Amino acid sequence: MEKTISTFEELKNICNGITVYEAAQLREAELSEISVAEFRSKVKKSLDAMKEAIKNGLKSHEMSISGMCGDDCERLQKRFLRHHALLGRLFEKITTYALATIEENLRMGKIVACPTAGSCAIVPSVLVGVSEELKISEEDQINALITAGEVGRIISNKVALAGAVAGCQAECGVASAMSAAALTQMLGGSVDEILNAMALAMKNLLGLTCDPVCGLVEIPCVKRNPFLAIHAVTASELALAGIKSKIPPDEVIDALEQTGKLMSPLLKESSQGGLAKTKTALELEKEFLQ
């Protein structure tokens, strides 16, 4: 088994007759000198923690330290009790699970940074929401999470997954790309379809800035999570239809890297521009600092 897989092209080449998670779990187990079963049990630990965060988040409406966010999941749940979502039950699950998880995060609850805490709700909401609706087995959920992890890992070899380095495209953007890959795996997509889903999701989030109000993982991060979870579903549906990203996966990641470098530091987690410098943001800042 080839030990260093740094590009999607290399990944595609080793997936000769096997799929992404199979190649990934063999390599990871070998590298960490553990069995595939042990590796999968580590993945299951993250999966279980994701489910726990959703459960806790659905029940709570405790506000964050700043008091700016924390009760939107409750609001959305109430709405869906009265009116079903236009896009159906799965849409309701994904969006409420995403808000449940990200709000659990801002009240210092226990979450899984996947890949980061500010983007922690995207992969779980898609993975758990779809699994429940389509009755996907735990083994297949683990396969999907490994697929998400492998995609994130390859991206992280080129771009640091940190808003301060490359903006929100490298946090929520990458989480959405990981989710698109995971969902495509769950729906039985081929290696090509998985990588295209990733590329399509990523491509449409290039340039996403990180401009958090008061420098906190709250505004716009909380609402961005459900938005980009749904974004991942679009990417996966397109890819499963055989629609290809005309720009190949590795080149999309090159563009992500370059865009991150070109992005002004004012828009990379420094809260010196964008939403963070709006009139209302400055008022919130004053209020919060008191």
Place this chain on the structure above:
Amino acid sequence: MKQSTIIDIISPIMAGPSSSHTAGAIRLGLMAKNIYNGKIKSVTFRLYNSFALTGKGHGTDKGLLAGLLGLAVDDSRIKNIFNSDIAKQFDYNYEYAQDFNRHPNAVDFTIDGENGRMIISGESVGAGEIAIRKINDFTVKLTGKYNTLLLIYKDVPNMIARVTNAIHINIASLNCDRYAKGEEASMSICLDGSVDDKVLDFLKNIKNVYFVSYIKKLES
């Protein structure tokens, strides 16, 4: 380039809200605890740049303290650490600074206790990953991913050979630094396995070795 693993990407399981500002802070505290390796009397946390500006809302202050007290990144006590009895073990205070020569998420721990004063500088580099960059005046690079041997010794020929000859497990990386030729020098050696006390005693007895510390890796 160094590769991360899948588990790095889909973890840690942590107390929110920020992998860099909360989990990273806790892990920096845990590393500082492992490095100091003794009873602490007091500590000053000096937070720089983004850590200083947004630390409060992210619980960075709580995380640094919780880590130094030995709490894991997913410990539910972190949220209320200031009111917790375990936080009464030593005195602590916080300073805030802007210095654009430092990393956006940098911190200095000035620790006083049974091992005297130690100043440990670290950075939270993203996604919960950390790097300790300096211990007192020596440049090091500790990420908490490996068991690490830290040696202070006299800068004379053959020291690296003598030290590495005593270690019979694979070395992942080795970094050296010195004040000046022939003066005090430091060596940090990241290991793929662990060493026992016999190796540590042997290293301590090598001529021109002043100090040996064994810094255990962080639980992931």
